[in-house]
Amino acid sequence: MSSAPSSALPRGAAPRSSLAREFLLEQVPLIAGALLLGVIAAYAQHGFLPGGERAFPVAEVRVPVWHLIWMGVWTGYTMAVVGEAAGIFALPYSMSILQFVNPSVTPSTQLLTFLNPFGALLGFRRSGQWNLRFAAAVCVGGALGGLIGPFLRSGLLAAADVFHVAVGIALAIAGVHLCYAAYRAPAKRIPVAGDAYREKVSIQARVSGWRVLVSFREQSWDLNMLALFGVGAGVGMFAAALGVGGGFLLVPIFASLYGLPMYVLVAATIPYVIVLSAVGLFTYNVVLPAFGSPAIAPEWAWGFFAAAGGIFGSWAASKTQMYVPEHFLKLMLGGVTGIVGTLYIINFFYPLPFKL
């Protein structure tokens, strides 16, 4: 942002050299690392690289590696543009299009939701949208939810049809939230040079007893940490049981109940998704067997390949979000998500004539 933008760039756009530099120094290592981990995980878990020719043994589906990377790119990109995470789209896509229907789909998607926000985390930390005192209570709640959720998945939600209904409910909630956000948002957001996203800001938080006072510029919010913990635990339990990050519930709760703006709430929701997903993955692999339930192993390579695409997709979204018609996109994605969720729920009660 230091040099003058080219005459061809719209107002507020970052110069290409700084974008390329940021991409090469921060994103390429993350993407390459995820791809490399995907290959290593495939050989370590199966002794070969699955793909279009040989099925992924845990997922029991044939799908080319490029398709998994692409799934990460498009789900990460489109959902990040509207302020959501890739998991809530990648999960039904994996289940209905790729036919990854066994319980391992949950931790495999959870691996995607764990790695996907790291690119965004780096960006938000650099812009000052970062405060661990603010994030702590909800993250501890998320950790508790991440410990309980996998037990729900291996018990209450073990049957494929019941799990589909739970995913359907989550999708319906996400769909309603997106449509509502589209209804409330202005038709077109005009980029402003002094926008909170584009300049260094600082989110402050002061802990006093069980309360935390979060402040940003002249605004402040007095939040009860026990309530934050409870919200984090409740959302985390449901999200870890499905294998998503929980942003689809946490963002609307923070925005509507607490009135927190997007650029403040991300300071808590991004670390929350990472903590919840990490604890969820740990529980699926280690805690479940320790308590006598069989472990639900993820298809590690699946998650890493999808995450490689997701990191790129969400980064690309963060750079272009200002220039897309968010209003119409939210309405469209919300509509699609809501319809798919409703079909999942209907299919449980009245089997549909097509496979979901």
Added chain:
Amino acid sequence: MKDAAIKLWWKVIPYMPFIVLFIAVLVAVYHVRFYR
């Protein structure tokens, strides 16, 4: 030429999510047709 390409790029960006979604639908159809 270069400036024209950049201008075109900024014109395309607003439609990018829809282009991405359209390609996603094509890829999904391709997968259902050839891999399932």
